[in-house]
Amino acid sequence: xxxxxxxxFRLEPFLRRVYREVCDGGVGPGxxxxxxxxxxxxxSMYESFRxxxxxxxxxxxxxxxxxxxxxxxxxxRIITNDEGGxxxxxxxxxxxLEAWVGGVDLWKEIYEDKDATIINPFTxxxxxxxxxxxxxxxPWLKVN
Numbered sequence: 485x486x487x488x489x490x491x492x493f494r495l496e497p498f499l500r501r502v503y504r505e506v507c508d509g510g511v512g513p514g515x516x517x518x519x520x521x522x523x524x525x526x527x528s529m530y531e532s533f534r535x536x537x538x539x540x541x542x543x544x545x546x547x548x549x550x551x552x553x554x555x556x557x558x559x560x561r562i563i564t565n566d567e568g569g570x571x572x573x574x575x576x577x578x579x580x581l582e583a584w585v586g587g588v589d590l591w592k593e594i595y596e597d598k599d600a601t602i603i604n605p606f607t608x609x610x611x612x613x614x615x616x617x618x619x620x621x622x623p624w625l626k627v628n
Contacts, residue, residue: 485500485503485504485520486521487503487520487521487526487527488500490521490527491527491530493541493558494558495543495556496556496557496558496559496560496577497560498560498576498577498578499543499545499556499560499577502517502577502581503520508520508521509525511581511584512545512546512554512580512581512584513546513548513554513584513590513591514546514547514548514549514554514590514591515546515547515548515549516546517545517546518544518545518546518547526543526544526545529544530542530543530544539570539624541557541558542555542556542557542563542565542570542624543555543556543557544565548591550566550616551566551567552564552565552566552616553565553566554573554580554590554594555570556577557624560576560577560578561573561575561576561577561624562575562576562577562580562594563624564594564595564619564620564621566616566619568618568619569623569624570623570624571594571619571620571621571622571623571624572621572622572623572624572625573593573594573619573620573621574593574621575593593620594619594620594621595616595617595618595619595620596617596618596619596620597614597617598614598615598616598617598618599612599613599614600612600613600614600615601613
């Protein structure tokens with residue numbers, strides 16, 4: 485695959501099959517998987533993120549917005565990456581997509597709900613709400 489030549493490493497086999505045999509983006513949770521190459525793609529985001537402290541061989545595939553990503557490492561593990569750093573989930577690429585197809589709310593699987601109170605800008609009264617809490621899992625340690 486051309487993307488692998490540019491990246492300098494092979495995609496995890498199941499993710500590779502999804503991109504080759506199913507479609508080039510648009511599947512899965514969040515805003516759907518990004519296309520592999522082109523503008524606003526896995527490759528372009530990875531290259532951009534690598535200019536900063538982004539871990540090597542951790543591909544941002546699913547964008548949740550607000551700088552929260554579900555990523556795939558070279559072993560096919562799903563890693564939540566946000567301002568708290570990379571967190572290993574209980575999912576592999578295969579179990580992630582199987583859960584999504586089965587209707588599982590993956591947001592609730594990867595994040596704790598956190599109660600918050602915000603002030604309504606129109607009424608100036610407090611509103612109880614839920615916001616993204618801490619990512620579930622344990623810190624991810626890079627391999628290879």
